[in-house]
Amino acid sequence: xxxxxxxxxxxxxxxxxxxxxxxxxxxxxxxxxxxxxxxxxxxxxxxxxxxxxxxxxxxxxxxxxxxxxxxxxxxxxxxxxxxxxxxxxxxxxxxxxxxxxxxxxxxxxxxxxxxxxxxxxxxxxxxxxxxxxxxxxxxxxxxxxxxxxxxxxxxxxxxxxxxxxxxxxxxxxxxxxxxxxxxxxxxxxxxxxxxxxxxxxxxxxxxxxxxxxxxxxxxxxxxxxxxxxxxxxxxxxxxxxxxxxxxxxxxxxxxxxxxxxxxxxxxxxxxxxxxxxxxxxxxxxxxxxxxxxxxxxxxxxxxxxxxxxxxxxxxxxxxxxxxxxxxxxxxxxxxxxxxxxxxxxxxxxxxxxxxxxxxxxxxxxxxxxxxxxxxxxxxxxxxxxxxxxxxxxxxxxxxxxxxxxxxxxxxxxxxxxxxxxxxxxxxxxxxxxxxxxxxxxxxxxxxxxxxxxxxxxxxxxxxxxxxxxxxxxxxxxxxxxxxxxxxxxxxxxxxxxxxxxxxxxxxxxxxxxxxxxxxxxxxxxxxxxxxxxxxxxxxxxxxxxxxxxxxxxxxxxxxxxxxxxxxxxxxxxxxxxxxxxxxxxxxxxxxxxxxxxxxxxxxxxxxxxxxxxxxxxxxxxxxxxxxxxxxxxxxxxxxxxxxxxxxxxxxxxxxxxxxxxx
Amino acid sequence: xxxxxxxxxxxxxxxxxxxxxxxxxxxxxxxxxxxxxxxxxxxxxxxxxxxxxxxxxxxxxxxxxxxxxxxxxxxxxxxxxxxxxxxxxxxxxxxxxxxxxxxxxxxxxxxxxxxxxxxxxxxxxxxxxxxxxxxxxxxxxxxxxxxxxxxxxxxxxxxxxxxxxxxxxxxxxxxxxxxxxxxxxxxxxxxxxxxxxxxxxxxxxxxxxxxxxxxxxxxxxxxxxxxxxxxxxxxxxxxxxxxxxxxxxxxxxxxxxxxxxxxxxxxxxxxxxxxxxxxxxxxxxxxxxxxxxxxxxxxxxxxxxxxxxxxxxxxxxxxxxx
Numbered sequence: 006x007x008x009x010x011x012x013x014x015x016x017x018x019x020x021x022x023x024x025x026x027x028x029x030x031x032x033x034x035x036x037x038x039x040x041x042x043x044x045x046x047x048x049x050x051x052x053x054x055x056x057x058x059x060x061x062x063x064x065x066x067x068x069x070x071x072x073x074x075x076x077x078x079x080x081x082x083x084x085x086x087x088x089x090x091x092x093x094x095x096x097x098x099x100x101x102x103x104x105x106x107x108x109x110x111x112x113x114x115x116x117x118x119x120x121x122x123x124x125x126x127x128x129x130x131x132x133x134x135x136x137x138x139x140x141x142x143x144x145x146x147x148x149x150x151x152x153x154x155x156x157x158x159x160x161x162x163x164x165x166x167x168x169x170x171x172x173x174x175x176x177x178x179x180x181x182x183x184x185x186x187x188x189x190x191x192x193x194x195x196x197x198x199x200x201x202x203x204x205x206x207x208x209x210x211x212x213x214x215x216x217x218x219x220x221x222x223x224x225x226x227x228x229x230x231x232x233x234x235x236x237x238x239x240x241x242x243x244x245x246x247x248x249x250x251x252x253x254x255x256x257x258x259x260x261x262x263x264x265x266x267x268x269x270x271x272x273x274x275x276x277x278x279x280x281x282x283x284x285x286x287x288x289x290x291x292x293x294x295x296x297x298x299x300x301x302x303x304x305x306x307x308x309x310x311x312x313x314x315x316x317x318x319x320x321x322x323x324x325x326x327x328x329x330x331x332x333x334x335x336x337x338x339x340x341x342x343x344x345x346x347x348x349x350x351x352x353x354x355x356x357x358x359x360x361x362x363x364x365x366x367x368x369x370x371x372x373x374x375x376x377x378x379x380x381x382x383x384x385x386x387x388x389x390x391x392x393x394x395x396x397x398x399x400x401x402x403x404x405x406x407x408x409x410x411x412x413x414x415x416x417x418x419x420x421x422x423x424x425x426x427x428x429x430x431x432x433x434x435x436x437x438x439x440x441x442x443x444x445x446x447x448x449x450x451x452x453x454x455x456x457x458x459x460x461x462x463x464x465x466x467x468x469x470x471x472x473x474x475x476x477x478x479x480x481x482x483x484x485x486x487x488x489x490x491x492x493x494x495x496x497x498x499x500x501x502x503x504x505x506x507x508x509x510x511x512x513x514x515x516x517x518x519x520x521x522x523x524x525x526x527x528x529x530x531x532x533x534x535x536x537x538x539x540x541x542x543x544x545x546x547x548x549x550x551x552x553x554x555x556x557x558x559x560x561x562x563x564x565x566x567x568x569x570x571x572x573x574x575x576x577x578x579x580x581x582x583x584x585x586x587x588x589x590x591x592x593x594x595x596x597x598x599x600x601x602x603x604x605x606x607x608x609x610x611x612x613x614x615x616x617x618x619x620x621x622x623x624x625x626x627x628x629x630x631x632x633x634x635x636x637x638x639x640x641x642x643x644x645x646x647x648x649x650x651x652x653x654x655x656x657x658x659x660x661x662x663x664x665x666x667x
Numbered sequence: 668x669x670x671x672x673x674x675x676x677x678x679x680x681x682x683x684x685x686x687x688x689x690x691x692x693x694x695x696x697x698x699x700x701x702x703x704x705x706x707x708x709x710x711x712x713x714x715x716x717x718x719x720x721x722x723x724x725x726x727x728x729x730x731x732x733x734x735x736x737x738x739x740x741x742x743x744x745x746x747x748x749x750x751x752x753x754x755x756x757x758x759x760x761x762x763x764x765x766x767x768x769x770x771x772x773x774x775x776x777x778x779x780x781x782x783x784x785x786x787x788x789x790x791x792x793x794x795x796x797x798x799x800x801x802x803x804x805x806x807x808x809x810x811x812x813x814x815x816x817x818x819x820x821x822x823x824x825x826x827x828x829x830x831x832x833x834x835x836x837x838x839x840x841x842x843x844x845x846x847x848x849x850x851x852x853x854x855x856x857x858x859x860x861x862x863x864x865x866x867x868x869x870x871x872x873x874x875x876x877x878x879x880x881x882x883x884x885x886x887x888x889x890x891x892x893x894x895x896x897x898x899x900x901x902x903x904x905x906x907x908x909x910x911x912x913x914x915x916x917x918x919x920x921x922x923x924x925x926x927x928x929x930x931x932x933x934x935x936x937x938x939x940x941x942x943x944x945x946x947x948x949x950x951x952x953x954x955x956x957x958x959x960x961x962x963x964x965x966x967x968x969x970x971x972x973x974x975x976x977x978x979x980x981x982x983x984x985x986x987x988x989x
Contacts, residue, residue, distance in 0.1 A: 118716045118843075122723040125746060129727045129739045136738035144742060152749060155842040158716075161796050162807045177795070181841040182749075185756075189748025196744040203732045335735055537737050576752050591790075 016113045019166050020060070024173040025154035026117040027057055030108055032147040033124040034101045036131040036140070041098055042086040048079070049105045056109050067109055076106045097130045114158050121154055136300070136335070137238075138532050145186075150174075152182035188576035195572045199565040201558075202541035225262055225270040225429055225450055225473060239299060240470070241307060242530055243455060244463045246293040252454055254345045256310040256474065256486065257466060259451035261324040263360050265440070267368040268415055270433060270448045283325045284351070285311050287344035297338045297533055304329050307451055307466075309343035310486065316341050323357075324447065325349065336537040351483040353445060361445030361478060369416040369437065376441030387444045387479050394438050395492040398431060404494035431489040432473040445478035449486070460520075461527040590654055594639055597661045601625075601632070604666035614640040628666055635661055697830065697854040701767040701787075704836070709761050709849045711754065717844035720750065750844055757845040760838050761797075763789050764810070769831045771857040772897060773983070775948070779820040780857055782831060787814045799851075800835045826861035826944070826987040860983040863949035864942070870953045872928055892916040899976050928954050928961035929972075944986050951986070955979040965989060 018026075031053055038046055052075070059067075079102035080090065087095040104123050111117055128144050128151070156178030160166075168175075241257075249255075262270035291313055298306065306319050306327040315321040316339035319329040329337075353361075376390075383389040403425040411418040416437045419430050432448050439446035453472035455464030474488040548555040553564065598608045598617075606621040618636025622629035638657050713721065724747050731739035768785040784799060794810040799817045808817040823829060837848035892905055895915035903917040930950050935943045947963065954961040955974070962971035963982045966989075970982050 118719065122716075122719050125720070125723055126727055129731065129742055132731075132736050132739040132742065133734060136736065141738055144738075148742070148746065148749075152842060155844070159796055159839050159841070159843040160807065162809055165795075165809070178841075185749040185752050185841070186745060188752045189745050192748035192751060193741055193744035196747070197737070197741050200740070200744070203735070335737070536741065539737055540735065572748075573751055573755075576748075577755060580756070 016115060018112055018114055018117055020170055021166075021172055021175070022114065022117060022154070022157040023060055023111070024057065025150075025157040025178075026111070026120055027053055027108055028173055029147070029150045029154040030104055030120055030124050032150045033127040033131075034105070036128060036143055036147055037097050037101060037134070040094055040134050041101065045079075045082055045086055045098060045102070048082070049101055052105050052109060066112065072106060072110050075109065076103070079103075079106065093130075093133050097127065097133075100127055100130065114160070117154075117158055121151060121158070124151055136537055138529055141532070148186060149179065149182045152185060153178040156181055188579060191572035191575050192569055195568040196565070197536075197539070198544070198547065199561070199568055201561070202544055225433065225448060238468055239465050239526060239529065240301075240452060240468045241296050241298045241466045242458075242461075242463045242526075242533075243297075243309075243466060244295045246295075249457075249464065250292055250309070250345045253491075254310075255453065255455055255464070256449075256472075256488075257307040257452035257455075257470075258310045258312065258325060258327075258449055259307050260305045260326050260449075261322075261476075262448040262450060263324075263363075265364060265433075265437065267365045270436070283321065283323050283349060285313060285325070285344065286348045286351075287313060288346035288348060289344060291342050291344055293340065293342050295338065295340050297336060297530065297538070298333055299533075300335055300337075301333045304332050306333070306337075306339060308341045309345070310449075310451075311344055311347045311349055313342045313344055336533045338534070338538050348482065349484045350478070351481065353478055353483075358445050358478075361447055362440050362443060364437070364440050369414045369441075371414075371417045372420055372434070372437055373441045375420070376438045379438075380442045385443070387442075387477070390442050390444060391439065391477055391487060394435055395487070395489060398435075398489055398492040402426075402431075402493045404490070428473045428488075428490040431493060432475050435487070435489040436475045439475070439477050447476050447484075449474050449476055453488075458523045458526055458530075460523045461530050463530065465526050465530075590639075590642060590658065593658045593661045594643075597635065597639075597664060600664065600666055614643065625666060628664075631664060635664060697833075697852045699854045700769070701765050702851055702853055704761050704764045704766075704849050706758065706762055709758050709847055711758050711845050711847040714839060714843060714846050717750075720844055724750070750842075753842050754845050757838065757840060757847045760794055760840045761836065761847050761849055763792070764794065764836070765789065766836075766851055766853060769853050769855040769857070773858045773860050773980070773987075774823060775860045776823050776826045776862040778823060780823050780829070780859065782819045782821055782857065784817045784819065784834075784851075785814065786810055786816065788812070794838070794840075796838055796840045798837050800837065801832060823859045826859050828856040828988070829859050831855045831857065858984060858987055860987045861941075861944045861948045863952055864945035867946050867949065870928060870950050870957070870959075871930070871934075891919055893919055896976050897980070928959050929964065930954070930961055931964040932966055933964070940989075944989060948983065948986050951979060951982045 031050065034041070034046070034049055034053075041049075056067075080099065083095055083098045083102055084090050087098060089095045090099055100123060104120050104127070107116060107120050107123075111120060124147075128147050131140060131144060134140075153174045157174065165175075260272070262272060264271050292309060294309060296307065296316075306316055306329055308316065308327045311325055312321060312327060315327055316329075318331075318339065319327045321327055327341075379390045379393050383393070397420075401424055404427060405425040411423065416434050419426055419434050420438075436446040436448050450471070450473045452466045452470045453474070454470045455466040457463075458465050472488075472490070474486060474490065476484045477487050478484050545555040548561065553560060555561070594614075601621050602608065604625060606617075606624045608617045608621075612620070614636045618633050618640075621636070622632045625632065635657070638653075639661075642654055642657055724743060727739065727743040727746075730736075731743050765787040766784060767787050768783075770783045770785065771780045774780045788794060788810055791813045793812075796807065797810060797817070798805055798807050799819055800806075801819060801821055804819055804821060806817055806819045808815070819834070821832075831853050833850060833852040835848050836851050837846055839846045892908055893916065895904060895909075895917050899917045905916045905918050909916045928950075930947055932943060932947065935946060938946070951961070951963060955976075955978075958974060960972045960974045961978075962969065962973075963985070965985055968985055970985060971978055
């Protein structure tokens, strides 16, 4: 209660506030754990732990030259490990490093406040890497730590400081942090929905904003997709308007690779600007569908093979790739229309035919020999050559993720010695054989399959569904999809990569685990559609639905302000309601007094229960005894101190509520 | 307080504003107790930390909008919402407090008076991390339950009634982003006794003028018990009896009167009045310390002869207000 006076200027950072600040900063740094370079992360955490230990042991300040050396070394480490000090990753790393240095020298509350403010920014920056539900949950936890640390920074009484000597967070601080965040939810939702969005960014995204995510890349080397095979996270979700096509037709076309450099397939140098549009002639009813694509940081979009029209905001290239104008840094949703049975590009321009047959001048001699032999045997019949190649795979090859490293002639190694591999090996070697035999061929990379989610009514296509196949051009038929993997492991196409390797686990199959997975995925889908998908366009549509003119800025500002205030008022109302609910005895006493006031005897503000009881009993003699007994009992309960019998309180409340003055 | 503190231009401006714009400074003038803190007299502004955090939130908002990052946007709004919820809660933290008394045990001028601010809390909500501030003194305190007090030591310079003066009750609860404050200028005063003269002639011993018995704190014949009064020696407290009665009692004894001391204002003619008061104060204290019965003759009053704490305080009070 009583504190010694002390000057108001001193601003030292007590242990509890220091520890709370350090923990909040550590939480902010750990949010970036998955993309910070591991040595840097370990260094930062070690610095934090070391500083905490020194502080606990009561050691003095770290000398300025050591702090400076640490700062310089950390900046150099960031620049060395990330190649730059600008950009998304380097920026976050630098911020984390600088705040660690700041904590090493932090001695005042002011320092801690700066650290906490920047930690809030660090928390936001983590969403530039991952906006998934798991990240959201972790950031929410870090938010609580942040606010609780801010609570600890407020200088309390010396008594509180003594109690705080052995802890980081007080129960009060954690409770207030949770309470404030919970009460902020209505406000956050209102602002989120109504706050005006930018149609186009004010400044460009950092240069490395599009390299961070794992996923399909524009080069297909053996092994590139294998890393994805065990990644069960969702790459996209698809809802079909009508009946979904059968699994064997669910090929999600991503990008088309033309050039082979002896090892890897990549994008061509020339075909990108090929002027002619693809000619796709549907041979069946079109399929309409809606794709919700997780961030890829790439410009290509995945469409069901073969697309009849480009999704909104994208263009179809001459080789049927859908390319968006901007990289998909956030969750994107688009509609597509495709034909599962189709005929494409019956006429092949000479330039394209050249690109589709081009191989490096040398390398993989045995594969070339084999192709030449087939060509001689079949008399150049493209269909027959393709059938020979597939028959070869079918006879003696197996599907496996465990493939030894291939040598300088990877196709030869694969075809003649290893004889086992996964889709990339098959697609790559098949396209090579076709080209070596003089048949136009190209490699397509995308997804194949998708898991039906009955809870959400959509197909979840996971990263492990990444797939590579080939397209071969036959005279008179155009480009025909040939998936050599299906010659080896048909179940890869009818089910998925994992099922092709084993009989399938519970996670893949049916049962409660699959059900749980479906439900978890559904929550992710909702999060994507409701939150991450929300854009300037959706906002406009929302305003129009509500009968508001999306261009009337004054009206919208008014609506937003009003709604935000209403949200805050709601928070206040919840607080007020909780507070009233906390002392039921007092509430019933007030109700009792109000009843007497209506009967003509109002209690004065400064009148105690006993005096009021005497006066009311005198004024209402008919109820005198009842009033006196209630007021006396109330005074007893209210001022009896700690040891109040809850049963007596309950009894009094019953009696008070039953009392009627008329 | 009445201390002559350095007055900067800001203080002068405030003083000017109070003289010429009373409506704006209504709650800064002294008011009769009790003082209830209602919303119209509680002010709130963001602290430097609040401004910094606001700037960071604005930056986060800009970044989230620029990158079209909805999760970041939601985080920014959630934190901003928490800040905005903290604002009324900070005001609410002071609301409903009632300052119903300001007391202080009398001290001699030049010593620090310990002002006790007695608060009542109608709704018994715990109010933690409050700060009470006078010009250069600050005390932090918590209030739990329905009542509580804050003690603030303030310097005194001269004898007489001291107005309690203007104090600021403030709190940055819960996150230190905002500071809510209210100016408390209660119309209350505390008594400051004159400072005793440091050096001077010893206590004059006069002749006995009366005989009889006096109740004193020392002596042979036990007389009885009476309520504890400020100034009584703790050694005289009858602990067992006090425990039985639930209040502090002290023992009293009867002693035959010895020589009475007469301290007369008029005997000190020719001296400066303040010096006279200081000397009388010291004599009064010396006499009380020696447990002598004494009489104090002042221009308008004559006290005693008597002994004991009550008489001492009566004399000091007269001297303070002379």
